[in-house]
Amino acid sequence: TLVILAVLFAVQRFGTGRVASVFGPVTGLWFLAIGIAGLLHIRDDPSVLLAINPYYAVVYLAEAKAGAFLTVGAVFLAVTGAE
Known part of the structure; x- marks a missing residue:
């Protein structure tokens, strides 16, 4: 690197x-x-393809309150390139 x-x-x-x-x-x-x-x-x-199912994301966001906020923030930063 x-x-x-x-x-x-x-x-x-x-x-x-x-x-x-x-x-x-x-x-x-x-x-x-x-x-x-x-x-x-x-x-x-082949079960790795389940990762693209949004159901699991919704369940995670509903169950992990504090972790969900951090996860959504990290995803937002990664997608926008702002990290």
Whole structure:
């Protein structure tokens, strides 16, 4: 992580366009790789697909009063990129 950050800061002086032209495809390949790995492992335990059912989120929010507030706040920050 430190090496990647150091390289990004070192090449940043050449402009964000150049950094994005390298960093964008690398990030795309990374997401493609973890997506393929995830799809391949759904066969191992298909019940993981239950995670996209909103029923479980509603039940959690109803039962965990204090934890629900923190969870919704963290999700909001992560989705908006404000973290």
